[in-house]
Amino acid sequence: MAVKILKRRPLSLLEKTYLPQILIGLKITLRNLFRPSVTLQYPEERPDIPEGYRGVPTLVKDANGREKCVACQLCEFVCPPRAIRITSRELETGGEDAHIEKAPDEFEIDMLRCIYCGYCQEVCPEEAIWLQDVFSISGYSREAMVFDKEKLYQLGGTLPDNHFKWDRKKAEEEAAKRH
Amino acid sequence: MSAGKVTDGRIDVFIDGEKVRCPPGTNLIDLVEGMGKEIPHYCYHPKLSVSGNCRMCLVELGTPAMDRETGKPVLDEDGAPKIMYFPNPVIACATRLTSGMRVRTQSAKVRECREAVLEFLLINHPLDCPICDQAGECLLQEFATDYGRGYSRFIEKKVVKPKRTVLGPRVMLDDERCILCSRCVRFCQEVVEDDVLGFVDRGTYTTLTCYPGKQLENNYSLNTVDICPVGALTSRDFRFRMRVWFLKETPSICTESSVGVNTLVGSREGKVYRITPRRNDGVNDTWMSDSGRALYKRIEDENRLIDFRVNRLPVRPEDALSEALRRLQGDKVAFVGSGQSSVEEHFLFNCLSRAAGSVLNCLVSRTREGDGFLISNDANPNVRGALCLGFIDTLPEANLTGLAEKINRGEVDAVVVHNEDLTTAGIGRSLLEKVEVIYLGSHGNGASETASVVIPGLTVFEKSGTFINQQFRLQKFLQAVPGPPGVLDDLVTISRLLNLLGKDEGRLATPAAVWAVLSRRLKCFEGISFDTLPETGALLDGSAFRSLPFCEGPSLHFEPETGTVEARA
Ligand code: SF4
Ligand code: SF4
Ligand code: SF4
Ligand code: SF4
Ligand code: FES
Numbered sequence: 001m002a003v004k005i006l007k008r009r010p011l012s013l014l015e016k017t018y019l020p021q022i023l024i025g026l027k028i029t030l031r032n033l034f035r036p037s038v039t040l041q042y043p044e045e046r047p048d049i050p051e052g053y054r055g056v057p058t059l060v061k062d063a064n065g066r067e068k069c070v071a072c073q074l075c076e077f078v079c080p081p082r083a084i085r086i087t088s089r090e091l092e093t094g095g096e097d098a099h100i101e102k103a104p105d106e107f108e109i110d111m112l113r114c115i116y117c118g119y120c121q122e123v124c125p126e127e128a129i130w131l132q133d134v135f136s137i138s139g140y141s142r143e144a145m146v147f148d149k150e151k152l153y154q155l156g157g158t159l160p161d162n163h164f165k166w167d168r169k170k171a172e173e174e175a176a177k178r179h
Numbered sequence: 180m181s182a183g184k185v186t187d188g189r190i191d192v193f194i195d196g197e198k199v200r201c202p203p204g205t206n207l208i209d210l211v212e213g214m215g216k217e218i219p220h221y222c223y224h225p226k227l228s229v230s231g232n233c234r235m236c237l238v239e240l241g242t243p244a245m246d247r248e249t250g251k252p253v254l255d256e257d258g259a260p261k262i263m264y265f266p267n268p269v270i271a272c273a274t275r276l277t278s279g280m281r282v283r284t285q286s287a288k289v290r291e292c293r294e295a296v297l298e299f300l301l302i303n304h305p306l307d308c309p310i311c312d313q314a315g316e317c318l319l320q321e322f323a324t325d326y327g328r329g330y331s332r333f334i335e336k337k338v339v340k341p342k343r344t345v346l347g348p349r350v351m352l353d354d355e356r357c358i359l360c361s362r363c364v365r366f367c368q369e370v371v372e373d374d375v376l377g378f379v380d381r382g383t384y385t386t387l388t389c390y391p392g393k394q395l396e397n398n399y400s401l402n403t404v405d406i407c408p409v410g411a412l413t414s415r416d417f418r419f420r421m422r423v424w425f426l427k428e429t430p431s432i433c434t435e436s437s438v439g440v441n442t443l444v445g446s447r448e449g450k451v452y453r454i455t456p457r458r459n460d461g462v463n464d465t466w467m468s469d470s471g472r473a474l475y476k477r478i479e480d481e482n483r484l485i486d487f488r489v490n491r492l493p494v495r496p497e498d499a500l501s502e503a504l505r506r507l508q509g510d511k512v513a514f515v516g517s518g519q520s521s522v523e524e525h526f527l528f529n530c531l532s533r534a535a536g537s538v539l540n541c542l543v544s545r546t547r548e549g550d551g552f553l554i555s556n557d558a559n560p561n562v563r564g565a566l567c568l569g570f571i572d573t574l575p576e577a578n579l580t581g582l583a584e585k586i587n588r589g590e591v592d593a594v595v596v597h598n599e600d601l602t603t604a605g606i607g608r609s610l611l612e613k614v615e616v617i618y619l620g621s622h623g624n625g626a627s628e629t630a631s632v633v634i635p636g637l638t639v640f641e642k643s644g645t646f647i648n649q650q651f652r653l654q655k656f657l658q659a660v661p662g663p664p665g666v667l668d669d670l671v672t673i674s675r676l677l678n679l680l681g682k683d684e685g686r687l688a689t690p691a692a693v694w695a696v697l698s699r700r701l702k703c704f705e706g707i708s709f710d711t712l713p714e715t716g717a718l719l720d721g722s723a724f725r726s727l728p729f730c731e732g733p734s735l736h737f738e739p740e741t742g743t744v745e746a747r748a
Contacts, residue, residue: 072309073422088419093343101343102310102419125309165306176339 049133054118056134057109058156059149060127064167065158066097068128071104075120075129083113084120099170107149111137127163130156190278195285207274208236211284218284219293219322221300221408222360223272226464227369233300233360235322237268237292239283252279268292293326302333303383305355312417313410315424319358338383346376347395349415349469350404354386357411363387363403370466371552373397387411398550401469405455414453416473421445421452429659430457430714432646434519434639435471436549437557438734439648441715442467444475444640444659451475451640451660459715461736462652468553477638478660482623484635485663496634496667503595503617503632504679507531510592510615513539513582516570517598517620518559520669521644522653523693525561527673528597529570530684534677538591541582542575543604546730555649555731563647566724567703574727578605586610593617597669598636600624619672636669637662643690644670645712649731649739651721653704655712 014020040047049055062068071088089105091097120129134155139145147155189200194211201210209225211218221233241264244253253261262281268289271282283289300319308314340354364376364387375393378385389395395403404412426445433440433454441457454475456467477483487499494502506512514532516525532540542565545558565571583606585591593615594601601616602608602625611629618630621638641662645655662668667675671688678685687693694709703719731739 070310071419072314073425074309077422077424090419099342100310169305172336172339 043136049135053133053135054116054131056111056116056137056147056155057114057118057120057129057131057152058134059107059152060130060156060159061153062166063158063160063162063164066166067103067153068126068159069104069107069124070100070102070126070128071107072102072125074123074125078119078123079114080117080119081113081115083110083115084108085110097166099173100166104149107152109147109152111145111147112142126165127159127161130159132156190276192276192279193281195283201276203277204275207238207271207276207282210276211271211282216284218271219318219325220272221318221358222362224362224365224406224465226466227362227365227406229273230361230365231270231273233358234270234296235293235300236271237296238271238274238289239286240265240269240274241281241283242277243279290326293322294328297322297326298328298332300358301327301331303338303355304358305337307353307356307410310419311353311356311410312413312419312423313356313407315422317410318408340384340386344388345415346389346412347400350395350400351413351415351418352387353411353413356409357387357407358409359385359387360408362406362408363412366403366406367395367397370402371397371399376403398469398554399466399552401472402456402466405465417453421447426452427659428455429657431639431656431659432560432648432654433467433471433474434560434646435468435474435558436553436555437560437562437649437731438462438553438555438737439560439646439650439652439654439716440467440471440553441654442471446640446660449660451478457714461715461718462648462650462654463553463735466553466735468550470554475640477622478640480622483663484621484623484627484633485666486633486635488630488633490631496665499632499634500672500675500679503634504676506593506615506617506632507535507595507676507680511538511590512593512595513537513541513585513591514570515579515582515594515596515599515601515604516540516542516565518542518545518557518562518565518575519639520561520564520597521642521656521690522561522564522568522647522697523644523690524597524669524673525565525568525570526693526697527670527677527684527687529568530682531595531673531677531680532570534680534682535595539582539585540570541579542571543579543599543601544575544577544730546577549732549734551732551734553735555734555737557649557730560648561646563649563651563721563724564645566727567647567701567719567721574729580605582606583610586613589613596620596626596630598622599626601626619669634672635663635666636672637666642668642670643709645690645709647719648716649729649734650737651719652716653707653712653719654716655709655714 059069071086073086076084076086085108087105088102091101091103118131121131190203192199208218208220208223218236220236222230241262243260244263246253255261342353342355344352346352367376368374375390375395379388380386401414404414425447428443428445431442431444433442440463441459443455443457444451445453454472456463456465458465486493487496489499489502512535514537516528546556547558549556562575591614595617598620601611616626616630617632618627619634619636621636627633639656640659643658645653647653674685674688687696691709697704698707725740
């Protein structure tokens with residue numbers, strides 16, 4: 001390959017003194033000194049998280065405070081890095097939520113594996129898993145970064161939607177029983 | 180009749196314009212399936228009677244028009260037979276093909292029918308897929324993807340039916356999901372003749388129930404779960420434990436009896452979750468027993484052996500093998516094989532017994548009363564394998580009297596045992612203490628407790644191999660899950676011992692390698708290789724053993740020959 005040698009223009013006398021450059025730099029510094037500050041004092045101050053932001057995946061409860069997840073394991077299936085682990089259990093007959101039949105026994109997300117793609121939220125038929133505004137998590141060990149069900153619900157909180165699918169189902173069931 | 184000319188007793192029919200030749204009276208659904216296409220259906224099952232109630236299989240059907248007066252086919256201008264299509268679609272499952280029939284399975288009208296049938300099936304169907312165990316292998320889901328409209332026009336209240344009804348010890352029913360196809364009802368009536376299921380009430384309120392005071396508790400009840408096209412019937416053992424799309428299904432053979440039921444072992448990440456039957460029209464059709472499905476629980480049995488031991492102390496595998504070798508070289512050794520070992524294991528075990536100059540080879544029998552259907556009288560799946568390989572030449576006995584005598588007379592110093600419990604086979608503990616026992620097996624028992632060398636082995640789910648069933652059908656099973664860490668495949672263990680003894684067979688540590696030798700060495704195995712053995716097995720010539728009084732009675736697709744020995748002679 002041919003090597004092309006570029007000629008450098010020699011510096012002028014003024015440039016050799018470096019004074020104009022220093023003055024230009026000082027101008028910028030002085031201007032910013034009197035402008036309002038844009039730096040966030042993280043972690044005391046937090047940025048505003050826009051709607052639809054894909055933070056840490058979390059589990060949410062419905063307006064009745066009941067766990068929405070029914071352990072269908074679709075999120076476990078769809079998750080590209082295989083970050084999710086679910087074992088399911090059958091809900092006891094006779095209980096308050098017996099008509100839902102199934103719930104997760106354990107639900108773990110390995111946050112070191114999660115790539116915040118949001119597929120789990122997209123696939124969930126019960127709208128039980130949401131990527132919300134939590135973006136900063138840390139831990140002292142790998143195990144601490146595997147979030148269990150309790151932690152995921154704690155991060156997720158309640159999502160006041162108004163499907164009330166299971167409430168309606170229960171009402172229908174009870175209406176049918178009265179016949 | 181040019182189009183429907185009868186040749187070699189077979190007829191020509193036309194499926195979507197494609198000419199196919201088949202025997203007269205072939206079922207249309209089966210024929211189309213054989214062509215690699217599908218007519219969607221729910222209630223039809225190839226092994227049950229036709230009930231024609233779901234209407235999902237509607238197709239357009241035409242037959243050559245006949246002149247009533249002459250009885251000859253009517254020809255059109257081109258001289259081809261004129262085809263008269265039925266004005267309304269007909270159900271394919273009840274259509275037996277006759278010469279010259281034409282079928283449209285993909286026309287706009289057929290598609291419209293399927294869409295309409297599906298819409299009706301779905302109006303009262305619950306939105307249960309996320310919690311329904313059938314999801315992923317549900318015909319309603321599958322055909323809804325193909326023919327569903329994606330939203331519901333049904334604004335009325337859905338019919339509510341009982342959910343979580345316990346039908347029997349192993350089967351649970353969700354009536355809302357039931358599409359009333361009656362497959363389960365017909366199975367109970369026709370296959371097991373235990374007529375416990377039926378429909379009550381009418382119209383949309385029709386409900387599947389058990390006969391009052393009865394339960395669906397026969398040993399074949401879980402087949403209803405398999406054939407239920409939707410998630411109405413679920414297995415109480417498998418229920419909610421794993422989603423089916425995670426399961427890896429490995430073809431295997433049930434070890435419950437010498438019937439050799441073909442199975443699929445569903446596992447995920449090294450754990451078995453369920454066993455389902457695999458269709459083999461020469462052995463088990465599409466059925467299997469409930470008890471056979473529970474056998475996977477033995478993998479995690481608490482008496483599973485995982486350590487190599489010498490004199491009850493854990494040692495390294497090499498030390499256990501060299502201790503075994505010392506016994507094999509120095510002592511007068513007898514060999515007790517197992518009717519549960521594979522053909523390959525029998526072969527290597529036999530080589531080992533010859534190399535060690537075995538005093539006596541024997542096998543322990545496991546006879547009990549079968550059910551005449553898919554459980555035979557012999558609980559050993561592979562006695563015929565041991566016979567074919569010449570490990571034994573008489574049938575196994577329940578009590579090893581020959582061995583007991585030899586031990587008593589001091590003619591045996593050591594016994595190599597594969598998987599068998601000698602203490603329940605006529606060799607009491609006191610007798611066993613007179614000899615050194617080398618035990619190779621997957622589970623601990625009376626023999627392993629007194630053994631001086633214990634070498635752990637694998638279960639049928641953790642290794643590959645072949646069995647020879649009661650019909651002398653050679654059938655292959657493949658490894659579904661890995662064995663416990665550190666445990667050697669039985670084949671590897673035996674071949675290592677052979678290797679240490681300086682035998683050529685010491686190189687044969689996989690079924691494929693064993694078969695490469697076996698197919699050359701034994702006439703009855705000529706031309707067989709492990710990799711190309713068909714999934715449905717290969718029938719061997721068992722005539723050499725015809726005179727043996729095998730214990731099996733008649734069962735599905737099997738008639739014992741021994742009963743007629745005298746008659747033939
Ligand atoms: S956001 Fe993506 S990577 Fe993270 S748990 Fe959900 S599916 Fe998995
Ligand atoms: S979070 Fe949603 S997708 Fe995941 S198991 Fe629960 S219900 Fe299913
Ligand atoms: S039977 Fe099929 S369609 Fe019905 S809830 Fe179960 S998986 Fe869904
Ligand atoms: S329970 Fe299943 S197999 Fe039985 S009638 Fe209903 S849908 Fe058919
Ligand atoms: S399969 Fe033909 S009517 Fe059901």
